[in-house]
Amino acid sequence: MIKIELERVEGDFGFEAKDANGHTVRLDTSPEGGGTNFGVRPMQMLLMGLGGCSGIDIVNILKKQRQTIDGFNMKIEGEREAGKEPSIWKNVTIVFELTGNIDPDKARRACELSMDKYCSVAETLRRAGGELKWEVRVNQLAIDNKQ
Known part of the structure; x- marks a missing residue:
């Protein structure tokens, strides 16, 4: 069991x-809600979690395929539902930018x-009704993501 303490x-x-x-x-x-910019917003943290989860997956997969990831x-980017409480993520767009000696097909x-199988955060957002779109760029060239 995961334990988090909040103070x-x-x-x-x-x-x-x-x-x-x-x-x-x-x-x-x-600040509009009474905060002081002390930290990130909780809903932003969810998108950060998506990035970390997916990034770990992708690097692991490419390392197993002996791809050299230099960057x-x-x-x-995310858009939340308008005029609703709670307001969940409706649309999320991700651009993956990789550099190095990487086969574009392997990167895609x-x-x-x-995004479709391993990332638990992506699946959590999808099950909540969010639409996830993504694209891949390898060495600054856009790769057809076949979505």
Whole structure:
């Protein structure tokens, strides 16, 4: 079982979350909501989790295929439901940018496997009704992702 501890440490809405290994993350709400920009918003954290989950998958897959990854970057944009409470992620777009000696087909397939099979955060967002779109760029060239 995973255990997380959360403590308010800054103003009304500044929290620090800690896992069992002592890793910490700071969370807050927007200044419009009474926060002070002490940390990331919880819904932003979900997109960060998507990036970390998928990134780990993709690097693992490509390393097993003996691909040389010199650089890995992801850009994630999300749009939430308008006028609803709670407001969940409706549309999420991810751009995977990889550099190195990487076969473009292997990169596309690694991203596809992560997004469609292995990444638990992606599946969580899909089950909540979110639409996930993604594209792959290898050495600055867009790869057909066959979605």
